[in-house]
Amino acid sequence: MxxxxxxxxxxxxxxxxxxxxxxxxxxxxxxxxRRHVLAMVSLWFxxxxxxxxxxxxxxxxxxxxxxxxxxxxxxxTAVRIIHDGQxxxxxxxxxxxxxxxxxxxxxxxxxxDKVLPIKLFISGDDYSFFGLFKTDIHLFGVESRxxxxxxxxxxxxxxxxxxxxVHGARxxxxxxxxxxxxxxxxxxxxxxxxxxxxxxxxxxxQRLMEFIRSxxxxxxxxxxxxxxxxxxxxxxxxxLITLILALIGWTHLARVVRGQFFAIRNEDFVxxxxxxxxxxxxxxxxxxxxxxxxxIIAALTLAVPExxxxxxxxxxxxxxxxxxxVSWGVLLQDAQNLRxxxxxxxxxSPGLAVVFTVxxxxxxxxxxxxxxxxxxx
Amino acid sequence: MVGFILHRAFWxxxxxxxxxxxxxxxxxxxxGDYVTxxxxxxxxxxxxxxxxxxxxxxxxxxLNDPIIVQYWRWISDIVFRGDFGQxxxxxxxxxxxxxxxxxxxxxxxxxxxxxxxxxxxxVGVYSATRQYSVFDYLFTVFGFLGKGIPDFLLALVxxxxxxxxxxxDVGGLFSPEYQTAxxxxxxxxxxxxxLWIPIVVLATGGAAGLIRVMRANMLDELGKPYVETxxxxxxxxxxxxxxxxxxxxxxxFISTVGWALPALFSGDVITAVVLNLPTTGPLLLKALQMxxxxxxxxxxxxxSVFTVIGTLVSDVLLAWSDPRIRYA
Numbered sequence: 001m002x003x004x005x006x007x008x009x010x011x012x013x014x015x016x017x018x019x020x021x022x023x024x025x026x027x028x029x030x031x032x033x034r035r036h037v038l039a040m041v042s043l044w045f046x047x048x049x050x051x052x053x054x055x056x057x058x059x060x061x062x063x064x065x066x067x068x069x070x071x072x073x074x075x076x077t078a079v080r081i082i083h084d085g086q087x088x089x090x091x092x093x094x095x096x097x098x099x100x101x102x103x104x105x106x107x108x109x110x111x112x113d114k115v116l117p118i119k120l121f122i123s124g125d126d127y128s129f130f131g132l133f134k135t136d137i138h139l140f141g142v143e144s145r146x147x148x149x150x151x152x153x154x155x156x157x158x159x160x161x162x163x164x165x166v167h168g169a170r171x172x173x174x175x176x177x178x179x180x181x182x183x184x185x186x187x188x189x190x191x192x193x194x195x196x197x198x199x200x201x202x203x204x205x206q207r208l209m210e211f212i213r214s215x216x217x218x219x220x221x222x223x224x225x226x227x228x229x230x231x232x233x234x235x236x237x238x239x240l241i242t243l244i245l246a247l248i249g250w251t252h253l254a255r256v257v258r259g260q261f262f263a264i265r266n267e268d269f270v271x272x273x274x275x276x277x278x279x280x281x282x283x284x285x286x287x288x289x290x291x292x293x294x295x296i297i298a299a300l301t302l303a304v305p306e307x308x309x310x311x312x313x314x315x316x317x318x319x320x321x322x323x324x325x326v327s328w329g330v331l332l333q334d335a336q337n338l339r340x341x342x343x344x345x346x347x348x349s350p351g352l353a354v355v356f357t358v359x360x361x362x363x364x365x366x367x368x369x370x371x372x373x374x375x376x377x
Numbered sequence: 378m379v380g381f382i383l384h385r386a387f388w389x390x391x392x393x394x395x396x397x398x399x400x401x402x403x404x405x406x407x408x409g410d411y412v413t414x415x416x417x418x419x420x421x422x423x424x425x426x427x428x429x430x431x432x433x434x435x436x437x438x439x440l441n442d443p444i445i446v447q448y449w450r451w452i453s454d455i456v457f458r459g460d461f462g463q464x465x466x467x468x469x470x471x472x473x474x475x476x477x478x479x480x481x482x483x484x485x486x487x488x489x490x491x492x493x494x495x496x497x498x499x500v501g502v503y504s505a506t507r508q509y510s511v512f513d514y515l516f517t518v519f520g521f522l523g524k525g526i527p528d529f530l531l532a533l534v535x536x537x538x539x540x541x542x543x544x545x546d547v548g549g550l551f552s553p554e555y556q557t558a559x560x561x562x563x564x565x566x567x568x569x570x571x572l573w574i575p576i577v578v579l580a581t582g583g584a585a586g587l588i589r590v591m592r593a594n595m596l597d598e599l600g601k602p603y604v605e606t607x608x609x610x611x612x613x614x615x616x617x618x619x620x621x622x623x624x625x626x627x628x629x630f631i632s633t634v635g636w637a638l639p640a641l642f643s644g645d646v647i648t649a650v651v652l653n654l655p656t657t658g659p660l661l662l663k664a665l666q667m668x669x670x671x672x673x674x675x676x677x678x679x680x681s682v683f684t685v686i687g688t689l690v691s692d693v694l695l696a697w698s699d700p701r702i703r704y705a
Contacts, residue, residue: 211395214688215681218643219661220399223677226665227406309527313647316529317662332530336651341537351530359525 029294032371039367042360049357053169057127060163061141061149064326066125068148068158070097073344074108076153083115091117094147116142118149153346155334164326165350171327172308173357175242179307180300182246187253188296192284194254195261202258209251217248221310225319234325241320245310249303256299260292294372302365305358312354328354378696385692389685396681401448404674412440414465414668455678462671466664471675474660479679481550482649482656485572486641489579496584498630501591502623505599506614516588523585528644532578532651539574550654578648579641587630594626624698631695638687642680 023031033039052059077092094114098107122141129135142149152161194205224244228237264270265288273287289296308328314320315329316336323330331350335341341348412435416426435441439450454460461471504513555567598604599622607617649658657676664672 207391211392214392214684215396215399215677216638216640216642216646216684218646219677219680220403222646222661222665223403223673224406226668226673227403229408305525312527313529317647317650319662319665335533338536338540341533342541345537348530348533351527351533354527355522355525355530358527359521362521362524 025294029371033367036367036370038363039371042363042367045356045360046364049169049360050173052166053173056166056170057129058137059139060160060166061124061138062160062163063125063127064159064164064167065324066159066163068154071095071148071150071154071158072106072156074150074154074158075344076346077148077150078110079118079149079151088115089117091115092142092147092149094144114147116144116147116149119143152349153344155344155347156340161331161346161349164331165328165353168326168328168331168350169353171238171321171325172311172329172354175238175245175311175321175327176304176308178239179242179245179249179311180303182243183250183253183303183307184296184300186246186250188257190250191254191257192261192289195258196265196280196284196288198262198265205254209254212248212251215248217310218313220248221245221314222317222319225314234322238321238325241311241314242307245307249306249310252306253296253299253303256295257292260295261288264288264291294368298365298369298372301361301368304365305361308354308358308361381696382693385689389689392685393682396685397452397678398448400674400678400681401451403677404451404670405444407668407670411465411671412438418465455675461675464664464669464672466667466669466672471672474672475657475675475679478655478657478660481654482642482645482658483683485575485579485654485656486638486645488572489576489583490638490641492576492580493583493587496580497587497591498623498627500584501588501626502595502618504588504592505595506618508596520585520588523581526581527647528578528582529647529651531581532574532648535574535578536652575645575648575652575654578652579644582644583640590629591626594629595622598622598625628695628699631691631698638684642684 020028074095077095079090079092081088081090083091093110093112094116095108096111098109099105100107118140119142120140121137122143123136124138124141126134126136140149148160150160150162152165155161155164190205190208194202221244224247225241228240269291270283270287273283278287311320311327312329312332315322315327316332318333321327321330323333328350332348332354335347335351412431416431416434419426439447442450451462454462459472461475463469464471464474467474500516504516507513550568550571551564552567552571555564558564601622604617604622607621608614612620645656646658646661648654649656650662653659657680661673661676664670664676
């Protein structure tokens with residue numbers, strides 16, 4: 001414990017120093033983590049994103065499946081605060097539909113006479129709030145029948161990309177988290193057995209991990225995912241896809257756990273527990289696992305982006321989740337060819353969401369790992 | 378050294394058996410079998426096939442045998458006769474379909490790996506020797522971005538930029554006029570003008586990670602006393618850095634060559650689909666979509682075998698560059 005205290009953030013005031021010596025390990029980790037700016041920003045970003053995903057129906061201004069025939073491929077609506085040279089409550093202009101005289105393609109221009117102020121907690125499409133009650137309150141929107149606020153534009157069927165993105169976040173993020181949960185159970189079990197017992201058990205589990213690592217991931221994922229029948233219930237397919245992701249992803253976690261076990265297997269406190277007559281199971285679960293929780297959490301955080309990228313790639317190729325399920329990978333299917341990207345670049349926005357989320361998980365994981373290392377600076 | 382290579386080659390055998398089992402498992406996964414699919418195809422073509430005929434066909438192809446016998450027949454055909462089975466979709470032997478495209482996949486993977494190294498080693502060394510300089514920060518940002526951007530997204534964006542702002546046609550490996558033309562100097566130039574996008578896409582992801590590894594390794598080594606000794610002997614910075622710490626720092630680098638190969642093959646699949654390259658990726662995807670499982674399974678088998686060989690090569694390289702490993 002003294003090691004940790006010495007390397008913890010330098011405290012200036014005597015009172016703070018007092019705190020430092022009596023602080024619990026988790027408090028110390030939190031103090032160190034707090035100094036990591038990027039990790040803190042990522043934590044906030046992910047917290048907000050998760051909230052948006054959980055309350056997707058409320059946050060999204062429109063129904064993700066609501067087709068709008070007269071508003072296909074409309075560009076993102078700009079939120080403005082200056083109207084006629086004067087400051088104004090945030091608003092959007094209505095859109096006027098025009099046709100290009102040469103190509104006959106529909107174009108949209110701002111209608112500067114139609115000012116639509118953004119209203120908060122406005123009533124819109126009906127939805128069921130977690131199956132508890134029916135409501136029509138949305139976080140934001142505009143009060144107009146004809147005009148809409150499409151923060152990220154619309155797709156080929158006139159569906160609001162922002163609403164779909166928010167609903168997709170729910171599927172993509174939860175797929176990542178559930179996948180990691182599966183991988184965690186597998187990796188923790190096999191990794192701890194491997195690291196604790198050593199010998200031939202360790203050797204054979206190591207071999208198994210090497211075998212799995214030697215197969216190229218994406219082709220293997222594709223092979224397993226393609227075998228799922230098209231006709232199955234989308235929710236069931238979703239669970240199976242996360243299982244498939246986990247089936248290959250657990251090796252990294254098992255490596256981390258095994259390495260940690262090797263490192264602390266011969267520590268004095270383990271020997272003490274053994275001399276006191278504790279069972280093997282008790283030694284592993286009560287003494288060794290708690291001492292490496294922080295490392296495991298960091299490794300878990302770093303494993304999430306891999307799962308998210310895997311889900312996105314599979315769905316993008318049409319082998320993972322399929323419409324009508326909305327996930328970021330499914331959304332990116334619309335942006336598969338050059339024609340639609342050059343016509344409607346905003347269809348790539350789910351890709352940006354993937355990049356930001358993956359980066360945030362990486363920064364968060366790095367921050368956690370640094371904070372959890374008692375010998376770090 | 379020879380003993381070491383033989384030992385490692387021996388250890389590759391169980392891995393090869395394992396990957397072949399996985400590939401066979403994938404072939405067997407979808408409901409129904411080869412005959413079900415074949416008969417469905419015949420019926421679609423308007424032919425009349427009775428259940429008895431279907432059963433006879435199944436009997437003659439040995440599909441009623443125990444699974445282990447079927448596996449043995451499949452793998453022995455591949456190993457002893459190079460026969461990968463028949464592709465339903467293409468109505469051609471799987472072998473010819475694969476070899477046509479595998480060469481290009483290997484070429485692109487190898488080129489992007491060399492490119493990855495050409496970026497990662499100098500940049501990693503620079504970042505470590507000039508820690509916390511402007512360029513170090515710049516490369517760090519690049520490293521994180523490269524890790525976060527999925528391959529296919531980068532391919533899409535590059536394709537879009539090339540198409541919309543640089544007025545070049547992208548996708549595929551040749552412009553239409555060179556597609557069937559005999560090899561010439563112009564055709565090679567044309568090939569290169571198309572090849573840079575997949576190589577950049579594949580190399581970015583790999584380089585991003587390797588720069589971080591190289592930088593961390595170098596930082597560990599630069600603080601060691603032997604580096605100081607070398608400086609004290611009056612050697613120039615370039616001599617010190619490139620002759621001593623770089624050689625040590627390269628070790629973990631070489632040992633990850635084996636992992637780089639599966640990553641490259643994986644990345645290649647998606648990138649090639651997006652960029653419409655005539656490599657293994659799109660064919661594998663199509664095979665999987667059509668549940669043309671002999672083709673798909675063989676692809677996965679061959680890609681995995683190349684990975685195992687790659688790992689073997691990287692082990693041998695590692696032993697060659699570091700005597701401590703050879704004699705351990």
